[in-house]
Amino acid sequence: MSVVILDFGSQYTRLIARRVRELNAYSIVLPGTASVERIREEAPAAIVLSGGPKSVFDEAAPRPDRAVYDLGVPILGICYGMQLLVERFGGAVADAGTRSYGADRLVRFSGPLFDGLAGELPVWMSHATTVSVLPDGWTSVAATAANPYAAVASPDGRLVGVQFHPEVVHTPDGARILANFLETAGVPRDWTPERNLDRITAEVRERVGQDRVLLGVSGGVDSSTLALLLARAGIDHLAVFVDHGLLREGERDEVDEGLRALGVNLVTVDASDRFLGALAGVVDPEGKRKVIGREFVGVFREQAERRGPFRFLAQGTLYPDVIESAGGEGAANIKSHHNVGGLPEELGFELLEPFRTLFKDEVREVASLLGLPDAIRLRHPFPGPGLAVRILGEVTPDRIAIVRRADGIFVSVLKERGAYHDAWQALAVLTPIQSVGVAGDERRYGRVVALRAVTSLDAMTADWARLPAEVLDEAARRITREIPEVGRVVYDVTSKPPATIEWE
Numbered sequence: 331m332s333v334v335i336l337d338f339g340s341q342y343t344r345l346i347a348r349r350v351r352e353l354n355a356y357s358i359v360l361p362g363t364a365s366v367e368r369i370r371e372e373a374p375a376a377i378v379l380s381g382g383p384k385s386v387f388d389e390a391a392p393r394p395d396r397a398v399y400d401l402g403v404p405i406l407g408i409c410y411g412m413q414l415l416v417e418r419f420g421g422a423v424a425d426a427g428t429r430s431y432g433a434d435r436l437v438r439f440s441g442p443l444f445d446g447l448a449g450e451l452p453v454w455m456s457h458a459t460t461v462s463v464l465p466d467g468w469t470s471v472a473a474t475a476a477n478p479y480a481a482v483a484s485p486d487g488r489l490v491g492v493q494f495h496p497e498v499v500h501t502p503d504g505a506r507i508l509a510n511f512l513e514t515a516g517v518p519r520d521w522t523p524e525r526n527l528d529r530i531t532a533e534v535r536e537r538v539g540q541d542r543v544l545l546g547v548s549g550g551v552d553s554s555t556l557a558l559l560l561a562r563a564g565i566d567h568l569a570v571f572v573d574h575g576l577l578r579e580g581e582r583d584e585v586d587e588g589l590r591a592l593g594v595n596l597v598t599v600d601a602s603d604r605f606l607g608a609l610a611g612v613v614d615p616e617g618k619r620k621v622i623g624r625e626f627v628g629v630f631r632e633q634a635e636r637r638g639p640f641r642f643l644a645q646g647t648l649y650p651d652v653i654e655s656a657g658g659e660g661a662a663n664i665k666s667h668h669n670v671g672g673l674p675e676e677l678g679f680e681l682l683e684p685f686r687t688l689f690k691d692e693v694r695e696v697a698s699l700l701g702l703p704d705a706i707r708l709r710h711p712f713p714g715p716g717l718a719v720r721i722l723g724e725v726t727p728d729r730i731a732i733v734r735r736a737d738g739i740f741v742s743v744l745k746e747r748g749a750y751h752d753a754w755q756a757l758a759v760l761t762p763i764q765s766v767g768v769a770g771d772e773r774r775y776g777r778v779v780a781l782r783a784v785t786s787l788d789a790m791t792a793d794w795a796r797l798p799a800e801v802l803d804e805a806a807r808r809i810t811r812e813i814p815e816v817g818r819v820v821y822d823v824t825s826k827p828p829a830t831i832e833w834e
């Protein structure tokens with residue numbers, strides 16, 4: 331049984347899916363226009379119609395398969411989803427004249443959706459259209475000062491619509507509202523990390539049987555957890571860890587020793603010379619990514635051929651990747667993210683993606699059940715091309731050494747000061763800038779290192795982390811003291827957008 335979220339293009343759709351999972355109910359995102367047969371395959375216990383950029387007045391406004399309403403399943407429409415409900419059942423929506431965007435309050439609310447809540451409720455609005463006429467028999471179950479139809483319900487309460495966004499943090503009681511919806515809809519709350527692990531293990535065993543599985547590990551939580559899962563499931567596997575010479579300080583040993591100790595059959599390939607040779611003279615960021623991707627595939631292929639045959643290639647693909655590649659609502663390819671794409675077909679592998687229904691935090695929970703060391707499990711994300719995209723300009727061994735050490739110092743200061751987990755990602759960037767400084771009585775030129783720390787949920791958007799001044803102070807002092815080439819340290823205070831997390 332699942333909660334099917336029909337996606338009409340809202341930037342918050344994924345968040346709805348996550349919130350539902352956090353309430354221990356299985357959720358799945360399908361395109362808004364998915365056929366009712368497709369929806370039925372997911373055994374929906376409830377359906378959520380997401381928000382979206384269109385309004386029902388638009389000619390190209392996407393609408394669900396009309397048969398969705400005949401499934402007899404409880405439906406929650408959010409924002410645009412609410413308009414769809416109201417329109418379908420004979421009500422009307424009107425252009426509000428201006429876009430209502432930001433914090434508002436419910437001054438009145440009632441009914442099962444708001445069970446256990448009292449007082450005035452802060453809610454987050456983002457819409458240009460409002461309900462003007464309710465369908466026959468429907469009632470308003472919440473209002474703001476300006477909008478009498480902030481939430482509406484059908485006569486039997488099976489269909490409910492909310493104009494605000496319960497899925498975002500700016501609606502502090504949103505989780506309770508979603509939980510109330512699940513409760514009324516009778517959605518089973520059986521999606522737990524333990525069950526996830528059991529289910530995935532059983533699926534992998536069943537699919538793989540006695541065959542051999544190859545996988546690449548990067549040191550990140552997804553691939554490490556995957557390797558560990560295969561080991562624990564008793565699968566005949568080989569994990570290949572390619573050291574491209576662009577890893578963080580201590581990372582190679584941590585991954586190598588950490589995973590071996592847990593029973594992962596791992597080979598670590600030192601290919602740094604090969605990668606550095608191929609990167610010589612390359613300054614363009616996308617050029618670096620291409621070179622690294624190509625070399626990675628080369629190294630990986632050699633290992634596969636030498637140590638094969640393998641029937642399966644396992645990848646740590648996560649649910650957001652699945653949604654993104656299926657959704658495609660103009661999701662621009664801002665950076666060509668590096669993975670082993672193309673390899674499976676080339677080498678005739680069958681693809682095994684045991685985490686393709688999981689969000690990253692769910693993988694972390696599984697990792698914790700499997701006993702993955704915290705050093706790996708809770709480590710900040712790291713790009714596939716590694717330190718190469720944190721060196722502006724050409725990648726050389728000297729520059730790698732500087733940025734690696736600067737990154738190592740920054741991270742260790744964060745850890746010592748208990749601030750590491752306040753940031754979603756923290757990193758150092760070696761800029762090509764030389765700036766003037768003084769050393770003793772002399773002027774001297776030194777390199778400029780930029781520190782960047784961000785808070786984020788999923789890397790799609792990010793804000794710069796408000797780290798305590800003492801943390802930045804200590805990091806800057808240590809970096810300039812311990813790395814003679816560095817004369818200046820700056821802190822990046824740009825959010826994403828407009829900047830990206832990495833500098834390249």
Ligand code: XMP
Nearest residue numbers: 666667668711712713714715789830831832
């Ligand atoms: P940006 O810099 O685009 O990064 O805001 C978002 C997240 O993705 C990581 N990143 C990459 N990961 N290959 C990867 O596997 C890449 O080429 C790549 N570029 C960025 C980045 O570290 C952040 O977590």
